[in-house]
Amino acid sequence: MRISEADLPDIASSTEIYVRRFEGCTGAWLLSVQTEAILSGLSGIVPGYALDIGGGHMQVTPPLLHQGWRVTTLISAPSAGTLLRARLGLDADIVTGDLDATGFDERSFDAVVAMRMMAHVRDWRAFLVAACARSRDVVIIDFPRSRRVPLISELLFRLKKTFEGDTRAYATMTLAEVSGVLEAQGFEIRERTGQFVLPMVLHRFLKRPRLSRYLERRLRFLAPSLGSPMILCARRKVP
Template identity: 35%
Template sequence: MSEPDDYTASETYRKRFAGPVGAWFLAIQADAVRRVLQGLKIRTVLDVGGGHAQLTGPLCDAGYEVLTTGSSVRAGHLFQGRAEGRGYVASSCMKLPFRTGTFDAVVSVRMMAHVDEPGRFLKECSRVARTCVVVDYAWAWGFNAVADLFFPLKRWVEGDTRHFRRFKRSEVAHLVEEAGLQVVSDAGLFFWPMALHRLHRR
């Protein structure tokens, strides 16, 4: 059984973000994460399930020391030969090999929608973070509410995609509270799904 980040760390997934539309999506995502971290006296960041390396460059360029975890050595193939300060550790996202409060911040994108136990996942991220945890999730409204109906179109446009879990805000608030955290910032990034952006550009 594959781990949730095996796919997001793959070359196939990386190609989904090739071109101007993909670059725009990644820039919006990275900017949102940087805005949350700004002003919080953050130096060390753990990127959980970040074998896709979508945040590594932007965060390192912003002056943060970034360590990335992934479920396997294979999921960290994009980090081979990387410069110092962009390290990678293979480990389960549900049992991180670090002491409590090891990192100033923990970030994770492309994971909440695919882990089997999102509550346990958040608790583990919270355990190793001293200051804050930043995650993304799919809201259960708008186009996401009918995502399954449009899945064939999405797959046709993007070439390769997968189903994902959607969350109500009340559900996320409960999971956050159970993890010993509190929501200090919650912002929507995209109204239209990526497939429609790509379809528009065709």
């Protein structure tokens, strides 16, 4: 079945509308939590070649470039790279192709990063296996965690839909499920970050980053079990 461009997993997250979700002080704070987790996962590693899968949202490529990484951004269609090209100019290394990265040789990057993708690809397990295959050393991904009470997930989705308007349906997964795939590919999790105990949409609604920081600090003891989206940094095991 042919997939329309609008249904490709990285198109919606590379639009002006999506980027505006992270404008202002609250948006900057939300992104800073993600960026800190990614850079922490890469700390101690000499910057080399990185693949940013679905990175048209501009949340990964710019900070990695700033840290000295040579970044290739993989997008599924030219339109997904419009904002990134406008920001980076002609020096941007943007490649259009399937997000399973089959256009690249195995272990052709020192690090592979994929933010906002696991929830929207058709088969997240196959997607993660392909990401692992392209990495010599590090894989960093995020994913929305499955809620133990399905009703809570439904209520959160309705809240997001009401507040954001353009919220897409998305898949959730458990830490055990994702860890199992990484382990099977020869990777072990070195760092894991449950980003927010309270829903991100609630923080956007509050528009009070100081209050949001305070609430998240007070609830931080719940982050390992409830924090979402979860960011995992995995390293390839040494034989």
